[in-house]
Amino acid sequence: MKKIAAFALAVLVLAGCSSSEKQVDPAQEFIRDESSLALAQRHATVYCQQADCDAEWALTKRYIEQYSDTPVTQADAFDISTEVPRSTGSPAYSATRVPRAAGATLTLFAQCPGMYGTDNAKGSDYDSCATKIIKTQNGYAAYLRAHASGQ
Numbered sequence: 009m010k011k012i013a014a015f016a017l018a019v020l021v022l023a024g025c026s027s028s029e030k031q032v033d034p035a036q037e038f039i040r041d042e043s044s045l046a047l048a049q050r051h052a053t054v055y056c057q058q059a060d061c062d063a064e065w066a067l068t069k070r071y072i073e074q075y076s077d078t079p080v081t082q083a084d085a086f087d088i089s090t091e092v093p094r095s096t097g098s099p100a101y102s103a104t105r106v107p108r109a110a111g112a113t114l115t116l117f118a119q120c121p122g123m124y125g126t127d128n129a130k131g132s133d134y135d136s137c138a139t140k141i142i143k144t145q146n147g148y149a150a151y152l153r154a155h156a157s158g159q
Contacts, residue, residue: 078100097120104117
């Protein structure tokens with residue numbers, strides 16, 4: 009029993025030592041988050057066939073309304089945008105519909121006030137906003153696929 013207790017204590021001590029060595033460099037974390045945001049932006053760009061574009065565009069507006077803390081202030085056949093949030097940590101959303109041969113490209117955009125500081129440095133609301141934006145943009149295409157057929 010004493011050997012098990014000694015072994016458990018040794019494991020805890022080693023685990024404590026290894027975790028202190030794994031401090032994350034804030035600059036590296038920012039680069040990783042920026043890469044995740046860029047990937048999420050790519051995931052938030054979809055192509056629709058002409059026959060489905062109107063329905064998918066209407067779903068885009070509904071998706072924005074579900075995730076936005078502010079109301080949609082503009083919506084037409086090519087652009088959707090929300091009011092810029094007054095509170096910190098809340099994204100403003102917009103979407104574009106760009107006609108293409110036999111369809112269109114739909115793109116969902118998002119950004120928070122205070123997300124970036126001077127020279128595109130990490131702003132005060134960056135962490136909370138990046139998390140929300142990545143989740144919302146990564147879920148956009150799946151939302152359209154799941155709901156377009158049931159429209």
